Amino acid sequence: MASTGKDGSDKNNKYDRQLRLWGDHGQAALESARVCLVNATATGTEILKNLILPGIGSFTIVDGHKVQGEDVGNNFFLTKDSLGESRAKVATELLGELNPDATGDFVEDHPEKLLQSNPSFFNTFTLVIATNLCERTLLQLSKQLWTNNVPLLVCRCYGFIGYMRLAVREHTVIESHPDNTHEDLRLDRQFDGLVSYCDSLDLDSMNKKDHSHTPWLVILYKYLQVWKQQHNGEAPKNYKEKTQFKELIKQGIRKNEEGVPEVEENFDEAVKSVNTSLVATNIPSNVKSLFEDPCCKQLNSDSKPFWILVRAIQQFVEGEGKGALPVRGTIPDMTADSERYIQLQQVYRNQAAEDVAIVTNKVHDLVQSLGRVRSKNAAFLRVVRCRSLEEEYNSATAQSQEIESHIADEDSDDEVVFYVLLRAVDKFYEEFNRFPGWYNDQVEPDIPRLKEFRFL
Amino acid sequence: MAAALPHVLSAELQKRVNECKLLVVGAGGIGCELLKNLVLTGFKNIEVIDLDTIDVSNLNRQFLFRKEHVGKSKSQVAKNSALSFNPETNIVAYHDSITSSDYGTNFFRNFDIVMNALDNRAARNHVNRMCLAADIPLVESGTAGYLGQVTVIKKSLTECYECQPKARQKTFPGCTIRNTPSEPIHCIVWSKHLFNQLFGEEDPDQDVSPDTEDPELAGDAGESAMKEKSSSDAVEAVERKSTRAWAMESGHDPKKLFNKLFRDDIKYLLSMETLWKKRKPPIPLDWENLPDTEVGTEEAGIRDQRLWAIKECCSVFSNCLNGLKDELSKQGEGGMLVWDKDDMLAMDFVTCTANIRAYIFGIAQKTRFDIKSMAGNIIPAIATTNAVIAGLIVMEGLKILNGDIEKCKTVYLNRQPNPRKKLLVPCTLDKPNPKCYVCVAKPEATVVCNTDKITIRTLEDKILKVALGMVAPDVEIDDGKGTILISSEEGETEGNADKILSGFGINDGSRLKCDDFLQNYSLVLNVAHREKLDEDKEFELVGDMSELQAKEEEETEKKREENKDDNQSKTNDVSDDEDLMVVDEPEEVICQPVVSRKRKAEDELTSSDTPKKVKVSDVQEEEDIVVL
Numbered sequence A: 001m002a003s004t005g006k007d008g009s010d011k012n013n014k015y016d017r018q019l020r021l022w023g024d025h026g027q028a029a030l031e032s033a034r035v036c037l038v039n040a041t042a043t044g045t046e047i048l049k050n051l052i053l054p055g056i057g058s059f060t061i062v063d064g065h066k067v068q069g070e071d072v073g074n075n076f077f078l079t080k081d082s083l084g085e086s087r088a089k090v091a092t093e094l095l096g097e098l099n100p101d102a103t104g105d106f107v108e109d110h111p112e113k114l115l116q117s118n119p120s121f122f123n124t125f126t127l128v129i130a131t132n133l134c135e136r137t138l139l140q141l142s143k144q145l146w147t148n149n150v151p152l153l154v155c156r157c158y159g160f161i162g163y164m165r166l167a168v169r170e171h172t173v174i175e176s177h178p179d180n181t182h183e184d185l186r187l188d189r190q191f192d193g194l195v196s197y198c199d200s201l202d203l204d205s206m207n208k209k210d211h212s213h214t215p216w217l218v219i220l221y222k223y224l225q226v227w228k229q230q231h232n233g234e235a236p237k238n239y240k241e242k243t244q245f246k247e248l249i250k251q252g253i254r255k256n257e258e259g260v261p262e263v264e265e266n267f268d269e270a271v272k273s274v275n276t277s278l279v280a281t282n283i284p285s286n287v288k289s290l291f292e293d294p295c296c297k298q299l300n301s302d303s304k305p306f307w308i309l310v311r312a313i314q315q316f317v318e319g320e321g322k323g324a325l326p327v328r329g330t331i332p333d334m335t336a337d338s339e340r341y342i343q344l345q346q347v348y349r350n351q352a353a354e355d356v357a358i359v360t361n362k363v364h365d366l367v368q369s370l371g372r373v374r375s376k377n378a379a380f381l382r383v384v385r386c387r388s389l390e391e392e393y394n395s396a397t398a399q400s401q402e403i404e405s406h407i408a409d410e411d412s413d414d415e416v417v418f419y420v421l422l423r424a425v426d427k428f429y430e431e432f433n434r435f436p437g438w439y440n441d442q443v444e445p446d447i448p449r450l451k452e453f454r455f456l
Numbered sequence B: 001m002a003a004a005l006p007h008v009l010s011a012e013l014q015k016r017v018n019e020c021k022l023l024v025v026g027a028g029g030i031g032c033e034l035l036k037n038l039v040l041t042g043f044k045n046i047e048v049i050d051l052d053t054i055d056v057s058n059l060n061r062q063f064l065f066r067k068e069h070v071g072k073s074k075s076q077v078a079k080n081s082a083l084s085f086n087p088e089t090n091i092v093a094y095h096d097s098i099t100s101s102d103y104g105t106n107f108f109r110n111f112d113i114v115m116n117a118l119d120n121r122a123a124r125n126h127v128n129r130m131c132l133a134a135d136i137p138l139v140e141s142g143t144a145g146y147l148g149q150v151t152v153i154k155k156s157l158t159e160c161y162e163c164q165p166k167a168r169q170k171t172f173p174g175c176t177i178r179n180t181p182s183e184p185i186h187c188i189v190w191s192k193h194l195f196n197q198l199f200g201e202e203d204p205d206q207d208v209s210p211d212t213e214d215p216e217l218a219g220d221a222g223e224s225a226m227k228e229k230s231s232s233d234a235v236e237a238v239e240r241k242s243t244r245a246w247a248m249e250s251g252h253d254p255k256k257l258f259n260k261l262f263r264d265d266i267k268y269l270l271s272m273e274t275l276w277k278k279r280k281p282p283i284p285l286d287w288e289n290l291p292d293t294e295v296g297t298e299e300a301g302i303r304d305q306r307l308w309a310i311k312e313c314c315s316v317f318s319n320c321l322n323g324l325k326d327e328l329s330k331q332g333e334g335g336m337l338v339w340d341k342d343d344m345l346a347m348d349f350v351t352c353t354a355n356i357r358a359y360i361f362g363i364a365q366k367t368r369f370d371i372k373s374m375a376g377n378i379i380p381a382i383a384t385t386n387a388v389i390a391g392l393i394v395m396e397g398l399k400i401l402n403g404d405i406e407k408c409k410t411v412y413l414n415r416q417p418n419p420r421k422k423l424l425v426p427c428t429l430d431k432p433n434p435k436c437y438v439c440v441a442k443p444e445a446t447v448v449c450n451t452d453k454i455t456i457r458t459l460e461d462k463i464l465k466v467a468l469g470m471v472a473p474d475v476e477i478d479d480g481k482g483t484i485l486i487s488s489e490e491g492e493t494e495g496n497a498d499k500i501l502s503g504f505g506i507n508d509g510s511r512l513k514c515d516d517f518l519q520n521y522s523l524v525l526n527v528a529h530r531e532k533l534d535e536d537k538e539f540e541l542v543g544d545m546s547e548l549q550a551k552e553e554e555e556t557e558k559k560r561e562e563n564k565d566d567n568q569s570k571t572n573d574v575s576d577d578e579d580l581m582v583v584d585e586p587e588e589v590i591c592q593p594v595v596s597r598k599r600k601a602e603d604e605l606t607s608s609d610t611p612k613k614v615k616v617s618d619v620q621e622e623e624d625i626v627v628l
């Protein structure tokens, strides 16, 4: 990410509030994104606004319409003095002013024509957003994008209701930024570096200061050894045993001459961490299912780097990892002197580096050359897949029965009814070239006409 | 204008939209989005007020502002930008604080609906009270990262903003900050105080020098430190001159300041031996002999994201002093700087001094990026969340205009769909809390404190203004004589400020009548005298006396339980007279959905859903429909 924007502003300052949400890698992904908007409707420009402000690389608007009165009323980025001009052009200009870092471009043409004359035009984008596009064109567009694995976001708004649908064959995520994750401390699968570091420390012979500044991770390790000796090598398993284990740790707190326990924050932290730190190291289900995915099992020359990485990690798990993912290599903040905190941090980092090196080798074995490997985030791998629009819109493959079960009840307030309604409205529009209820005197007669559409 | 609307809003509602008058409080992240939505919905009379000016860090989301607007009034620029898109609306902009006495109940009564788009709790409290006093419906909102919330407040009908107590800001005892820091945040708070001592508004509560009244020094161990104190009177003499005056005289010489703060003061702390019996003692640094520190960090390069070595911290320290000194002198005689996380020098200053102090005390150092987050209490913010929330504000507003206020909801925006696949979760509005100290007919609250220690100044500044949200309180004792303690008229009661409560005969059971004329708010404050409070607190507020009794009984019970346990570690016996340090509150405080609310939302949905089959999850196996 370049640190200076096109307007000379410091990007770290301008984007500060969002960098804290998605980090540098997220920002870099955003800045390399090329987004195409089909139809500069109110919804369309609103979406683009929210993408341009945080700094996507570029946007292109495809729209063959001219600015009309109704546009000016509901679209903030079309003004009265632009009536009759190209909607694509006007919206591109006004949206472009939002952020000089995002380059804007437009094509004054109808998407259905563009699909005929130059279908590969759409293949070059990171994402295509289509708003209020009629079903026929939508299907053509989605077919084109599906084959080229470009994500398509379908949006349709109608008064107070609307829907949004993502159609992507496969979208892979290496850093999924999950909300809550356990620390990866491996107290149940102690690696050599951890063992030798902890064994080099002796709590009993420490002076008072060192004793109360020993990282709690080390304390847990030490008392785990004690516990295991008393319990046939088993760690505390259930609530009762964990409570007993906490007592054991508490007894390690130094006492003063009168036998009153001293204040040792690190021991308090150790006790508090028992429940969260003594969890079994396991492989998250989302990662497990990736290992089972055919794309992972059957690599070929067309396989994406993501799947090669998944395969390498899977091989690591089955081999060197002995059933566990590579060590993440980070530890939480804790009461400790910086010297030993940094040493402990290093112990985990070294192990992580070692594991990453093994995975990198495996990747090299799987394919000649690939860039940097980020397997320390192995637990955050994710894949998103959708059904194609074609399957959804084709009555043979549509999930008609389930949908019908939702709308069978006339008094239902299930939102699926809106989905059905909006699809019917699309059909209506295709036949009458206007929306149902558009003319006040047509509202009543339009209702039975709308009900006619049975696309299921 | 708004050509598509006839098909969406009923004719009657559209008429009301055209005629109604709105007040939008705040023209920031939510405010910009809200103004856009209001203009497009067809609202014709909008007044917007904001105290702030535009900063670079606003530009990633506050889309009515551009780079060339930085430094200008948010409300003015927002008005002009919105009008340039849609010139047919009447927008009045005020570049002012909503808590100013210019905006009294009569001002609020001009409006049909007030919409908050605020980023701080003090202003939210105030607008809440103004709307209660004027009996105007208020749409309240907040965002934090991907999360957001909208709710509606109407006198006597719903909970008010202050019906449920909010989590208090985290505070640190003064002696922890000044003498015995143990976490990065302690060093960061110290550095912010240092900034204010040197360049900003001097506040006696923000002293950064060693604290000789540390309660840990009490008893005979303290005596020796006291003796040490007299032997280091030279240092003290410098001290009493005020850090700022001393720094000015030395011309903000980096070497002199460094050696005072990081060598002499630390040596002085070391002389208080009691403090270091159980702690790792700090290591004083000398400007002439700085350690070579190797700081292992992955992300080399980006200045914000890597740890600075001590030598680098020192050169930054030196540059900052020069730069800040110049800025201060530009302000002229008696001028001062205000610490701002988005100000390059101010932020660099806190980063380097906090890290030097952390090094001295053997505390983990932090990157500038992390320190900014902690020092500025930064809440992440993006346009998308603000846009969603602003949309919901308008929806609630339309219900109110349509006469359907009882249909209004609190709506939470989640990051992930909930188990029922909802991203937006509506919950019914709660009835007013009969024990609320704001919105009931005769509000009462109880303050627990030591009446021999609390001064009238503390009562006014910390209890009435900060904790109870008053702006300009008048206070008299309900003793039949009507003794006036605090008057909002200037010059009438300043002489009382440093006197203690018991000096006016205030003791356990006293009742204080507190009035805020502007907020049209009267509160009876009951005083409960206690010699000592838990966790070194200066005072504590409780709803009423019965709550206090229940709480104390529960605590006695808890202590009894704890005493049974002989392994229980002894709680630090800290005396009660120390001042608490306050870290600024988050920019955009929102009330996160509490558990009971969530459950209620689910209950509500389930009950209305019961008659039909709930099978949503089945269909969505593949389609993954998320209901907004």
Ligand SMILES: [Zn+2]
Residues within 6 Å of the ligand: B159, B160, B161, B162, B163, B164, B432, B433, B436, B437, B438, B439, B440
């Ligand atoms: Zn209330």
